[in-house]
Amino acid sequence: MILNINARILSKKEVAPDVFLISLLAPLIAQQAIPGQFIHIKCSKDNYPLLRRPLSIHRMDKDKGEIFILFQVVGEGTKLLAQRAVGDDLNIIGPIGNGFNIYPKSQKIMIVGGGIGVAPLIALAEKSVAEDKEVRVLIGASKREMVIGEELFKSLGANVDISTEDGSYKYKGLVTDLLKEVIQVWPPDQIFTCGPKAILRKIADIASSISINCQVSLEERMGCGIGACLGCVCKIKIKEKEKNNKVEYNYKRVCVDGPVFKASEVIWDD
Amino acid sequence: MIKKPQLEVEVGRIRMKNPVMTASGTFGYGEEFSPFIDLDKLGAMVLKGITLKPKMGNPPPRIIETPSGMLNAIGLQNVGLEVLVEEKLPYLNKFTTPIIINISGDTIEEYIELARRLDEVSQDKKIAGLEINISCPNVKQGGMAWGTDPQSTYQVVNEIRKVTSLPLITKLSPNVTDIRVIAQAAEEAGADVISLINTVVGMAIDINSRQPKLANIKGGLSGPAVKPVALWLVWQVFQTVNIPIIGMGGIMDAQDAIEFMIAGARVISIGTANLVNPQATIDIIEGIEKYLIDNKVKDINELVGSLKV
Numbered sequence: 001m002i003l004n005i006n007a008r009i010l011s012k013k014e015v016a017p018d019v020f021l022i023s024l025l026a027p028l029i030a031q032q033a034i035p036g037q038f039i040h041i042k043c044s045k046d047n048y049p050l051l052r053r054p055l056s057i058h059r060m061d062k063d064k065g066e067i068f069i070l071f072q073v074v075g076e077g078t079k080l081l082a083q084r085a086v087g088d089d090l091n092i093i094g095p096i097g098n099g100f101n102i103y104p105k106s107q108k109i110m111i112v113g114g115g116i117g118v119a120p121l122i123a124l125a126e127k128s129v130a131e132d133k134e135v136r137v138l139i140g141a142s143k144r145e146m147v148i149g150e151e152l153f154k155s156l157g158a159n160v161d162i163s164t165e166d167g168s169y170k171y172k173g174l175v176t177d178l179l180k181e182v183i184q185v186w187p188p189d190q191i192f193t194c195g196p197k198a199i200l201r202k203i204a205d206i207a208s209s210i211s212i213n214c215q216v217s218l219e220e221r222m223g224c225g226i227g228a229c230l231g232c233v234c235k236i237k238i239k240e241k242e243k244n245n246k247v248e249y250n251y252k253r254v255c256v257d258g259p260v261f262k263a264s265e266v267i268w269d270d
Numbered sequence: 271m272i273k274k275p276q277l278e279v280e281v282g283r284i285r286m287k288n289p290v291m292t293a294s295g296t297f298g299y300g301e302e303f304s305p306f307i308d309l310d311k312l313g314a315m316v317l318k319g320i321t322l323k324p325k326m327g328n329p330p331p332r333i334i335e336t337p338s339g340m341l342n343a344i345g346l347q348n349v350g351l352e353v354l355v356e357e358k359l360p361y362l363n364k365f366t367t368p369i370i371i372n373i374s375g376d377t378i379e380e381y382i383e384l385a386r387r388l389d390e391v392s393q394d395k396k397i398a399g400l401e402i403n404i405s406c407p408n409v410k411q412g413g414m415a416w417g418t419d420p421q422s423t424y425q426v427v428n429e430i431r432k433v434t435s436l437p438l439i440t441k442l443s444p445n446v447t448d449i450r451v452i453a454q455a456a457e458e459a460g461a462d463v464i465s466l467i468n469t470v471v472g473m474a475i476d477i478n479s480r481q482p483k484l485a486n487i488k489g490g491l492s493g494p495a496v497k498p499v500a501l502w503l504v505w506q507v508f509q510t511v512n513i514p515i516i517g518m519g520g521i522m523d524a525q526d527a528i529e530f531m532i533a534g535a536r537v538i539s540i541g542t543a544n545l546v547n548p549q550a551t552i553d554i555i556e557g558i559e560k561y562l563i564d565n566k567v568k569d570i571n572e573l574v575g576s577l578k579v
Contacts, residue, residue, distance in 0.1 A: 042547075050338060052546065223342070228296065229545055233332065
């Protein structure tokens with residue numbers, strides 16, 4: 001069940017420039033959350049900025065009743081969130097959304113994170129490992145200091161490859177180029193990804209070219225986060241209605257119909 | 271012992287246990303908020319605006335945050351009349367809170383057909399009233415076009431009046447030269463209640479791409495930023511018409527709500543605040559009650575239009 005609670009901030013750490021890891025005491029959310037779901041956060045104590053900010057659940061510790069968020073400061077909301085003090089109460093709604101769907105028959109799981117997009121993928125990797133899947137992770141970043149989660153993924157026993165756009169660490173280039181190379185030697189049963197839209201789109205194309213199930217976690221500007229305002233929609237194909245080569249689509253809510261969608265169903269507009 | 275103040279109000283034959291209702295488009299079909307609040311505690315619920323046929327809505331981005339407010343251009347995405355009646359209203363049947371259906375049409379015939387059909391099922395589906403949306407800024411046809419001209423306002427309200435005996439609320443746009451003229455036209459045409467304001471038309475620009483931030487270019491501004499505008503328009507309409515007013519526009523807390531009532535609103539609607547705080551309505555009901563106790567006001571109705579000028 002979705003909750004609206006005040007969660008105590010237990011810890012806060014800057015893990016990369018302008019990237020923060022915050023842990024929250026939220027036992028009921030930690031208990032029921034699944035990888036890929038998010039919480040909708042009131043970053044400010046007043047009405048500026050007005051709207052909440054959706055942030056994916058990075059990890060959950062069911063035993064301690066804690067959830068973690070990992071986020072980059074990109075605007076007013078995340079800036080205020082980064083300034084909140086340990087011991088403060090943060091008003092959050094969650095867990096929200098459908099989450100990733102790991103098929104029982106899948107053996108090999110490929111996880112691709114672009115930039116801060118790795119945030120929800122740690123929880124996913126944890127679950128995949130717990131289900132005895134073979135997990136391979138690709139992390140893409142602009143430069144070395146923006147590589148997030150490498151140690152965490154490795155500690156779970158995942159095989160981790162990294163690309164940096166400037167070549168300052170490991171593979172030089174885009175994570176999508178790295179993916180193309182890796183799938184030649186290690187074709188996965190499923191690909192899960194989160195990151196900038198341009199990267200998701202390329203990964204969707206790669207997955208489709210070799211007919212692999214690919215699930216993407218989408219982002220959109222969000223209002224209520226509970227499916228009421230219809231503000232955060234994306235175009236999703238209507239499968240049975242493909243006539244005259246013209247693809248028909250509906251607007252689906254990223255908040256409650258997603259945020260995870262099958263890559264093959266998403267219409268990637270600009 | 272402090273005696274509980276009287277919170278009951280009545281607008282256009284719709285009796286409400288308190289003066290707090292929800293604004294169309296910010297409360298879905300009610301069910302979305304049931305994890306957070308007891309829907310039976312609300313004065314009334316206005317559901318997401320409905321059109322005769324399902325509507326896809328506008329492309330994203332549909333929402334942009336602005337200083338102390340937000341712009342939206344949803345474009346009236348909705349399930350259409352029949353799905354509303356068959357799939358959405360049954361859930362609400364178990365609640366005692368009056369249900370008000372917000373209707374929009376591209377043509378006058380569509381408004382009439384919506385009203386006729388809803389009138390037909392109103393007993394069975396416990397529909398307490400209709401809110402005529404003649405003020406949506408985000409659809410190409412219809413919507414606001416009806417509400418910016420007194421003749422067309424009169425025409426649409428009058429035609430709907432002929433096909434239903436349900437209480438009629440006419441929702442006004444602030445994007446007009448003189449809102450009093452429109453309010454009068456609605457009253458003369460047979461509206462039982464006036465609600466205002468719908469959103470204020472606006473836009474936002476990305477200076478790097480030089481493109482509008484909303485795919486629809488323009489959108490409707492709501493939230494605390496519009497409150498002073500809304501308050502002034504409520505006060506103006508209060509001095510003009512004899513029918514009750516539902517006031518809305520940026521109400522975030524009980525203090526805002528009370529301001530609207532002092533300005534002349536008998537009932538107030540919570541819109542954008544629902545998106546920020548899903549239990550805003552309940553917080554506001556409690557806040558109003560506390561204000562009445564603290565100020566020794568026995569009956570909420572004493573507040574309405576009590577502005578001292």
